[in-house]
Amino acid sequence: MNRLQDGDLDLLSAFAHRKWGLSIDAKKRVIVENRIHSLQRDYPIESVKSLVKDIERGQAQALELALFDVLSTNHTSFFREDVHYDLIVNDILKPARRRSKGLRIWSAGCSRGCEPYTLSILLQEILEKPKMRDDRILATDLSTGALAAARLGVYTQQEVHGVTPARLRTFFQEVDHRGSKGYQIAPRLRDIVSFNMLNLLDPWPMKGPFDVVLCRNVMIYFDTPTRKALAQRFLKLLRPGGLFFVGTSESLNGYALDVEQLMVGAYRKPGGIA
Numbered sequence: 001m002n003r004l005q006d007g008d009l010d011l012l013s014a015f016a017h018r019k020w021g022l023s024i025d026a027k028k029r030v031i032v033e034n035r036i037h038s039l040q041r042d043y044p045i046e047s048v049k050s051l052v053k054d055i056e057r058g059q060a061q062a063l064e065l066a067l068f069d070v071l072s073t074n075h076t077s078f079f080r081e082d083v084h085y086d087l088i089v090n091d092i093l094k095p096a097r098r099r100s101k102g103l104r105i106w107s108a109g110c111s112r113g114c115e116p117y118t119l120s121i122l123l124q125e126i127l128e129k130p131k132m133r134d135d136r137i138l139a140t141d142l143s144t145g146a147l148a149a150a151r152l153g154v155y156t157q158q159e160v161h162g163v164t165p166a167r168l169r170t171f172f173q174e175v176d177h178r179g180s181k182g183y184q185i186a187p188r189l190r191d192i193v194s195f196n197m198l199n200l201l202d203p204w205p206m207k208g209p210f211d212v213v214l215c216r217n218v219m220i221y222f223d224t225p226t227r228k229a230l231a232q233r234f235l236k237l238l239r240p241g242g243l244f245f246v247g248t249s250e251s252l253n254g255y256a257l258d259v260e261q262l263m264v265g266a267y268r269k270p271g272g273i274a
Helices: 008-020 026-039 048-056 061-071 082-096 114-127 144-152 165-171 224-236
Strands: 104-108 136-141 154-156 172-177 180-185 193-197 210-214 238-245 260-263 266-268
Touching (some): 008 026, 008 061, 048 061, 082 114, 082 260, 082 266, 104 114, 114 136, 114 165, 114 193, 136 144, 144 193, 154 172, 224 238
Parallel strands (some): 104 210, 210 238
Antiparallel strands (some): 154 180, 172 180, 238 266, 260 266
16 A cells, blocks of 8 residues: 555544544545555554454454554654643642642653653752652553653653753753764653543543643644544543643633633633542
């Protein structure tokens, strides 16, 4: 199979939306075609129709996860949209120093781990001993490749460009990464982060409540009804007074949600943190 046939993109788009909530339009045809072609290096794919049929029959679980990996985008970086982190520090972390109760933070769509590890750095800096306080960060994604990279916690010089030299010395260790200089997250940062696979459209095993939930630059791949439904589910698990973040190119406007917008992409659930 070298090229998508008539109807293939519609079939794949319907399947991806039904299975993962992804929105794939005609403008992405060339990208999808190239990524499906790359899958053929590792999997025998006769056609898009047979690919979808095998996955729906439950006969190709590994291929199903590989397909999600190539159709989704896993771009991330440390301290991305740093004004959001400033808000978390001032509204959540600093007040938490007066309480012994541990914080619960969820990074949904964590990709390669830069977001949860950024949060872990801040917890170490502000709370000093988050593991002893039982502060915890849950990090979830559906991409097996991204989760494997996140658990390893090794990054290139380009990937850590948002980390200050002082933080690099304190929270990373220089390692060889495929023949070049790399940086691995310190064990104490990894100790408070739990990485788990989760399809956001499936039932969620976690019950909350969370002090902070981040789902940034993830819901842009979903249609409007799916985004609204997900936002409602996230807010149900958020503690009163807790913070919910989406990407700065995203918005909850028009969803009639009971939240207070603090800045672009940042919202507070009414009430006070107990």
